[in-house]
Amino acid sequence: MKQNALLVYLLYALLFTALADMRGEVLALAIPLALYLLLGLYFAPEEINIRIERKLSAERVTPNQPVVVTLRVTNLGDSLEELLLEDQFAPALKITKGYASRLCTLKKGESIIWHYTISGTRGSFLFKGVETHVSDHLNITRKTKFIPTEGQLFVIPPFTRIKNITIRPRQTRTYSGSIPARIGGPGVEFYGLREYQPGDSPRWVNWRASARHPQALFSNEYEQERVADVGIILDGRESVNIGDGRNAIFEHSVIAAAALADSFISAGNRVGLLRYGHTLRWTFPGYGHVQRERIMQSLSRAAIGDSSVFADLARIPAQLFPTNSQLVLISPLQNDDYKTLLRLRARGYQVMVISPNPVSYEQRNLPDTPETRLAARILDMERQMLLLRLRRAGVQVLDWDVNLPLDRLVKSRLGRPPTTRHQVS
Numbered sequence: 001m002k003q004n005a006l007l008v009y010l011l012y013a014l015l016f017t018a019l020a021d022m023r024g025e026v027l028a029l030a031i032p033l034a035l036y037l038l039l040g041l042y043f044a045p046e047e048i049n050i051r052i053e054r055k056l057s058a059e060r061v062t063p064n065q066p067v068v069v070t071l072r073v074t075n076l077g078d079s080l081e082e083l084l085l086e087d088q089f090a091p092a093l094k095i096t097k098g099y100a101s102r103l104c105t106l107k108k109g110e111s112i113i114w115h116y117t118i119s120g121t122r123g124s125f126l127f128k129g130v131e132t133h134v135s136d137h138l139n140i141t142r143k144t145k146f147i148p149t150e151g152q153l154f155v156i157p158p159f160t161r162i163k164n165i166t167i168r169p170r171q172t173r174t175y176s177g178s179i180p181a182r183i184g185g186p187g188v189e190f191y192g193l194r195e196y197q198p199g200d201s202p203r204w205v206n207w208r209a210s211a212r213h214p215q216a217l218f219s220n221e222y223e224q225e226r227v228a229d230v231g232i233i234l235d236g237r238e239s240v241n242i243g244d245g246r247n248a249i250f251e252h253s254v255i256a257a258a259a260l261a262d263s264f265i266s267a268g269n270r271v272g273l274l275r276y277g278h279t280l281r282w283t284f285p286g287y288g289h290v291q292r293e294r295i296m297q298s299l300s301r302a303a304i305g306d307s308s309v310f311a312d313l314a315r316i317p318a319q320l321f322p323t324n325s326q327l328v329l330i331s332p333l334q335n336d337d338y339k340t341l342l343r344l345r346a347r348g349y350q351v352m353v354i355s356p357n358p359v360s361y362e363q364r365n366l367p368d369t370p371e372t373r374l375a376a377r378i379l380d381m382e383r384q385m386l387l388l389r390l391r392r393a394g395v396q397v398l399d400w401d402v403n404l405p406l407d408r409l410v411k412s413r414l415g416r417p418p419t420t421r422h423q424v425s
Contacts, residue, residue: 048145049077050106052085052130056151060296062158064119066096071130071149072113075106084133093120093153120155122254124301127151156296157251159259160407161266165414169228169350170324227268229285231321232257234299235313235331236277238306242332242358243365250304252356252402253330257302259406260328260354261295273298274320276313278305282320313340324348332358335386342393352396352414359383360401 050073057068073085087100098116106112129148196205196217209218234257235241241250257273264271265288272285273295283298285291309315313331321327327349331337344351363376387397398413400406 047077048080048132048134048143048147050075050080050083050132050147052147052149054127054149054151056153059152060154060156060293063121063155065155066117066119067153068115068117069100069127069151070113070115072111073106073130074111075108077108079105079107080134081105082135084135086131086133087116088128088131089118090120090123090125092123093118093125120153122155122157122251122300124297125153125155127153154297154300156300157254157258159255159262160405162259162263162407162410165260165263165267165410167228167230167264167326167350167352169230169326170348227270229322229325230264230269230271231274231285231325231327232261232264232271232295233274233276233316233327233329233331234302235329236275236302236304237310237331238277238304239311240332240334240358241304242362248304249332249356249358249361249402250302252400253332253354254299254302256330256354256356256400256406258296258299260330261299262292265292265295271295272321274316275302276310276316278303278307278310280310280317313337316340316344318344318347318349321349324350326350326352328352328354330354330356332356333383333386335382338386338389338393341390341395345394350396351394352398353390354398354400354406355387356400356402357383360403364403 052074053072055070055072057070058065061067069087069089071085071087083104083106085102085104089100096117096119098114100116102112102114104112127150129146129150132145132147133142134144135142196210206218210216234253236250236253241248241253243249261271261273268287270285270287271291273283275281275298281298281301283294286294312334313329313336327344329341329351331353333353333355341351341353359376359380363372366372384399387399390397396414398409400409
């Protein structure tokens, strides 16, 4: 537009000079400029009337997995001599192949399709639309219009599947599952003996006990296995999560939350997620694949942050979790957290803590000097004292060096050996 204004001012100056001095040669110089501007106005583009459709090759991927973005542009109005299309997307995404802009000529009713490939780190990314610029060949007139073409891409945390995590909440639900329910009935593990009742399977009869009591017949009773309520709490407080951005220890906590949620949901449990940090973000408990997807999408948005209200764990809204259910806290922990975890235990919750070790994590990023080793040793002693106090209070604690695979550590410390199932009818 500045270029056009300059040409208009120049044309005006030439015409004024030619008329003022009555000089024909100056007027002749103004004629080409006048024709240039008139042609530009004559071929000026009409209103932009195009339809843009977006398609992603995948809407849910893991970090750095390529995603192909396809845009189909259809001209519903008059022919457009020069059409510049610029797709708008989050700066955190990077283009690995192709271009997010396209310059073309689009006749009335014509369509074009173009592709480009992107990838990114963990996060939730919105595609808002395409910025369109239309001009004539002389680039005298130019029109701009933003066309919404929404889309969303979830880059979920990568994780390795974990099996057989031992949890023993005080209360289970009514549906059959894999958690011992402390109630006799059909099951796997031997629970006790009771008198034979009509309808019991002959395979339940304990012939050895019955032989010692000729007047009675006894049946084996097994411990029922059911599903439970599991609440996962992801600690996103900046004060306990050392590191910056994607290099923070918080990224390992997110991966652990994803792996645990997947494991508990796969076992049939009802699982909810609470993101605790700058604010509270609650994913209501649920079952199955849909709930797994809700939790993964929530974890893709997780970020660290500080708040004076949530500076410690005392503000955890325990009322969100069913009484006597299983709580799993994923946090590097600080000394003040002990009292809150103790209160949760006193209220009847079974508490498990997966704690990424911030001491070993930070030590690897510092120079290996005697002072560093001494400081790390002191901090580690303080941390081990905190974990010991939690264990004595009945909290199940896993001290996790994030350089070790979580699935192997859980299998050795929290895993439940597979049992040989009896056919009980």
